[in-house]
Structure formats: structure tokens, C-alpha cells
Amino acid sequence: xxxxxxxxxxxxxxxxxxxxxxxxxxxxxxxxxxxxxxxxxxxxxxxxxxxxxxxxxxxxxxxxxxxxxxxxxxxxxxxxxxxxxxxxxxxxxxxxxxxxxxxxxxxxxxxxxxxxxxxxxxxxxxxxxxxxxx
Numbered sequence: 001x002x003x004x005x006x007x008x009x010x011x012x013x014x015x016x017x018x019x020x021x022x023x024x025x026x027x028x029x030x031x032x033x034x035x036x037x038x039x040x041x042x043x044x045x046x047x048x049x050x051x052x053x054x055x056x057x058x059x060x061x062x063x064x065x066x067x068x069x070x071x072x073x074x075x076x077x078x079x080x081x082x083x084x085x086x087x088x089x090x091x092x093x094x095x096x097x098x099x100x101x102x103x104x105x106x107x108x109x110x111x112x113x114x115x116x117x118x119x120x121x122x123x124x125x126x127x128x129x130x131x132x133x134x
Contacts, residue, residue: 009037009045010083011076014126017055017065018072019134025056025064045083052082072127077118079126 012035017026028046032039046065049055054071058064 005084006045007080007084009035009042010049010079013042013046014049014067014071014079015129015133017067018126018130022069023066025058025062025066027064031065048083072125072130074126075122076124076126076129077121080121
């Protein structure tokens, strides 16, 4: 499973923020440049995490984004659910018509792949990923 789009942007942004000194703000333009994403996309995605009380955002001089204490313990799965819950649903990965009536994909090998991927995302924390990558 490749995490691109909003979910990937959110996870990558949170991992970067988790690697900073606690409480240190990172300007949106600097974070967008580091992640190589457009600033409007980044701010739109991170605003969802701000509304949920996971990130703090401050405007103006000295402003930027920072993580609230404890946010580094969130799993990647939890972040994805907030930003794009379509990725955490257990729909058919292949979008086959034969699976349209099934709520949980378990008819073919793709269902196992999806389940394994979700379990992996539930075990990985933002802080753990930051420790590994930075």
C-alpha cells in the first residue's frame, strides 16, 4: 500500500514534526519545502489535525506547526483515519463487482494483503517512525 495524497502528506508531516525539539514550531513553507508538497495542500491536510487537537498552529511571525504532547504515540492508522478514512475501510482492493455486497474483503488473497497492511499501520507510531528516520 502506497500512502500518497493527503494521508501520505499528513504522516510525513507528523513524522517530521515529531523529530523536532518538543514544542518547536516549523513554518508551513519550510515543512512544505522539506516534504516537496504545495503549501496549500499541506496546510489543508494539517488543518484537519489541528482541529482534532493533535497539532498546534500559530500564525504570524514565529508561527508554524508543532505537535501537542502525546501525539507522537498515535499510530499511522489513526492519522490516516482522520485525514482520509477511505484508506482504512475494508472495501475490495480491486473494486470487483462480485465483492460489492461484501462488507469485509475476505474472498481472495487481496483481502489478506489489506488486513496485513492495516495491522502494520496500527503497530507503527509517529514517534517510532521519527526515531527510525531521523
